[in-house]
Amino acid sequence: MGRRRQRIPKEPVDARIEGLSHEGRGIAHVNDKIVFIDGALPGEHVRFRYTRRRSQRDEGITDEVLDPSPQRIDARCPHFGVCGGCSLQHLETADQIAHKAEVLAEHFRHMGAVQPERWLPALTGPVWGYRRKARLGVKYVPRKDDRVLVGFREKHSPFVADIHECHVLDERVASRLGELSSLIRSLDNLDRVPQIEVAAGDDAVALIFRNLAPWSEHDRDTLIEFGKRSGLFVYEQPGDESTVAPLWPTTPELSYELPSFGIRLRFEPTDFTQVNGTMNRAIVDQAVELLAPTPESRVLDLFCGLGNFSLPLATQSASVVGVEGEAPLVERARENADRNGLAGRTSFHTGDLTAELGDQPWLSQGVDRVLLDPPRSGAAEVLPAVAKLAPERIVYVACGPATLARDAGSLVHNHGYRLTAAGVMDMFPHTAHVESMAVFERR
Numbered sequence: 001m002g003r004r005r006q007r008i009p010k011e012p013v014d015a016r017i018e019g020l021s022h023e024g025r026g027i028a029h030v031n032d033k034i035v036f037i038d039g040a041l042p043g044e045h046v047r048f049r050y051t052r053r054r055s056q057r058d059e060g061i062t063d064e065v066l067d068p069s070p071q072r073i074d075a076r077c078p079h080f081g082v083c084g085g086c087s088l089q090h091l092e093t094a095d096q097i098a099h100k101a102e103v104l105a106e107h108f109r110h111m112g113a114v115q116p117e118r119w120l121p122a123l124t125g126p127v128w129g130y131r132r133k134a135r136l137g138v139k140y141v142p143r144k145d146d147r148v149l150v151g152f153r154e155k156h157s158p159f160v161a162d163i164h165e166c167h168v169l170d171e172r173v174a175s176r177l178g179e180l181s182s183l184i185r186s187l188d189n190l191d192r193v194p195q196i197e198v199a200a201g202d203d204a205v206a207l208i209f210r211n212l213a214p215w216s217e218h219d220r221d222t223l224i225e226f227g228k229r230s231g232l233f234v235y236e237q238p239g240d241e242s243t244v245a246p247l248w249p250t251t252p253e254l255s256y257e258l259p260s261f262g263i264r265l266r267f268e269p270t271d272f273t274q275v276n277g278t279m280n281r282a283i284v285d286q287a288v289e290l291l292a293p294t295p296e297s298r299v300l301d302l303f304c305g306l307g308n309f310s311l312p313l314a315t316q317s318a319s320v321v322g323v324e325g326e327a328p329l330v331e332r333a334r335e336n337a338d339r340n341g342l343a344g345r346t347s348f349h350t351g352d353l354t355a356e357l358g359d360q361p362w363l364s365q366g367v368d369r370v371l372l373d374p375p376r377s378g379a380a381e382v383l384p385a386v387a388k389l390a391p392e393r394i395v396y397v398a399c400g401p402a403t404l405a406r407d408a409g410s411l412v413h414n415h416g417y418r419l420t421a422a423g424v425m426d427m428f429p430h431t432a433h434v435e436s437m438a439v440f441e442r443r
Contacts, residue, residue, distance in 0.1 A: 038061040049063050142191075148185045170198070206269040283435075303379070325351065330348045383411060394417065398435065
């Protein structure tokens with residue numbers, strides 16, 4: 001027999017909020033059962049509606065704040081609470097960062113059994129208009145409405161939120177949501193465009209229109225004309241990521257600068273780049289400073305991508321070896337090294353960093369410093385090989401506090417390193433997403 005679905009009460013329920021979850025939801029206990037409540041802050045007395053009931057925990061959404069927290073502020077965006085793009089606009093920015101720092105500390109304690117010798121000041125930047133990468137859902141609403149929705153998905157829902165403005169999206173796109181809606185509405189294939197992907201550089205913005213059917217001549221001309229009029233680069237994607245191709249201009253170029261090092265990196269719109277350009281510059285600056293390479297240093301950059309850390313490190317070091325799992329990014333890193341006059345100090349290799357490394361040629365060259373910038377799954381598989389190289393210092397840039405804490409525990413308890421410093425980086429303001437950086441030194 002399947003599990004019986006628990007009945008959801010129709011009437012609102014009162015609760016006192018005891019804490020804030022890692023996902024940014026209020027934590028309460030009702031009838032001795034934990035409830036996670038959207039839109040509630042610690043210390044508040046709220047009236048909420050149940051949205052889901054499970055055997056171990058329930059979920060709800062705030063209907064009314066009866067006794068507000070002094071940390072509560074009015075959300076800037078009128079769509080907050082419906083749109084799933086943000087979860088913490090109702091909390092002061094400084095308190096958001098304090099919450100993220102506590103999440104990181106808690107993971108270190110519980111998952112890694114470690115404590116940094118010192119906490120780094122939080123890295124912060126602009127909290128509005130920062131988002132350079134995004135996937136916007138598109139939905140044609142026929143019959144009575146006869147319009148097109150363009151925006152993020154609704155909170156905890158596959159539906160596209162009905163939004164008219166976005167305060168975290170890059171202004172070059174945020175100011176055109178209505179125009180994009182009208183653009184799709186004017187196409188013959190208006191019901192065959194499920195998504196627009198945004199990829200912005202310093203000087204240009206690309207929009208990738210996912211098309212589930214071939215464009216008509218009218219649609220192609222309309223999209224090209226929109227690109228010319230708006231100045232935005234227009235791409236199509238008729239299949240998987242390999243089918244992405246420019247419609248206008250025919251040879252677009254996206255790039256961003258790392259001014260502290262005099263470096264400009266070129267990228268394709270489907271390449272991984274950091275969502276927040278301002279924060280990326282600050283993160284690269286701090287990572288290089290903490291790794292502290294010398295003119296004699298030999299640096300290994302694992303999960304190097306298109307050279308975001310490798311090239312700045314190469315300006316300070318004797319040599320940098322970059323390793324990445326995706327061959328197109330490795331090729332881009334080589335191109336960027338050549339463009340910036342750093343090909344002689346760098347070498348880039350394709351390698352599976354989610355498996356044991358074995359006898360890779362680049363492992364035999366000897367290094368004294370390592371930069372790790374893994375995906376959310378962490379770097380557990382490469383840690384034994386890294387430890388065998390015995391670098392004197394490791395800087396770990398993390399997008400997941402849980403896997404950072406796990407890997408920190410491994411480096412400290414199994415591989416002879418000290419966790420000398422760690423801190424959070426506010427890459428995604430107004431969300432519960434925690435990015436962080438940690439420094440390890442060999443004992």
